[in-house]
Amino acid sequence: MKTGFNEGCNRFCKNHSVMEDLELCEKYGFDYIDIQSECLERDLAEGKYTVDDLAAWFADPNHKLKMLSYNALVFFNMKQTQEEKDAVMARLDRIIGICNKLQCKMIVVVPSMDLPVHATIDEIREDAVAVLRDMVKKAEPHGIRLSLEFCGAPGMSINRFEDAYAIVQEVDSSMVGITLDQYHFHAMASSFDNLEKADGKKIFVWHLNGMENMPCGAAYNTDEKRLWPGLPGDCLDHKRYADTLKKIGFEGGVCTMEVFRPEYYALSNEENIRTAAEYTKTHVEKYWN
Numbered sequence: 001m002k003t004g005f006n007e008g009c010n011r012f013c014k015n016h017s018v019m020e021d022l023e024l025c026e027k028y029g030f031d032y033i034d035i036q037s038e039c040l041e042r043d044l045a046e047g048k049y050t051v052d053d054l055a056a057w058f059a060d061p062n063h064k065l066k067m068l069s070y071n072a073l074v075f076f077n078m079k080q081t082q083e084e085k086d087a088v089m090a091r092l093d094r095i096i097g098i099c100n101k102l103q104c105k106m107i108v109v110v111p112s113m114d115l116p117v118h119a120t121i122d123e124i125r126e127d128a129v130a131v132l133r134d135m136v137k138k139a140e141p142h143g144i145r146l147s148l149e150f151c152g153a154p155g156m157s158i159n160r161f162e163d164a165y166a167i168v169q170e171v172d173s174s175m176v177g178i179t180l181d182q183y184h185f186h187a188m189a190s191s192f193d194n195l196e197k198a199d200g201k202k203i204f205v206w207h208l209n210g211m212e213n214m215p216c217g218a219a220y221n222t223d224e225k226r227l228w229p230g231l232p233g234d235c236l237d238h239k240r241y242a243d244t245l246k247k248i249g250f251e252g253g254v255c256t257m258e259v260f261r262p263e264y265y266a267l268s269n270e271e272n273i274r275t276a277a278e279y280t281k282t283h284v285e286k287y288w289n
């Protein structure tokens, strides 16, 4: 099992920079990085470097770190006007251009939240299937896969594993799968019964984290309650996640740390990435090897 770092862990650390993350992830032995779109856009707007500079970094044969995913194309579904739908596709075109330069073969897509219409699960599924089919037509020629990340918050339009899985099954493309984020899975009470019945090959990305034991659907049960996995107070059953992924044949090959805890943003970038690397390695050794 390879290890990955998601910039959710350190995106608000002082003087955060994607370029520095590449160096630090390489230094602390991560195999992969998920680049957060908001970090990349912030750095590009500030003129810290260009996409071509990042491309040169990844192309350097001395660097082993690879980019696992562009994280993320957010709010892709349930658009109400043609103009909004076109804007999503235009964003996808731009992201594909970035991924091609950075040798990245995966785009995580995140559902829309707080919908202006009272859509049913069936309506949301039909819409998402249609949009993902259009998106895959653009991404597939570049060998880029799409990974739908259901988000465990009440306002999210796709917020449980079983709903995301039904969408991916209906799209029925080898290029479209699911991001299984442990926090998101637990936060809206997705069911292990359904995960155990799923085809592990449809899970492209695994986001590792722990979390405080918060009520399902509580307004304060947010990404900020995530923890480095295994800390006191972490309520997640890590053995069950790992064993289930093994049992259903997960082939993603990477365990990616993703927390969004404000306390961890007080660490330096280096301390944050060094700590994330330690926890990820310990986790993989304990539950996977």
Ligand code: ZN
Residues within 6 Å of the ligand: 149, 179, 181, 207, 258
């Ligand atoms: Zn995630």
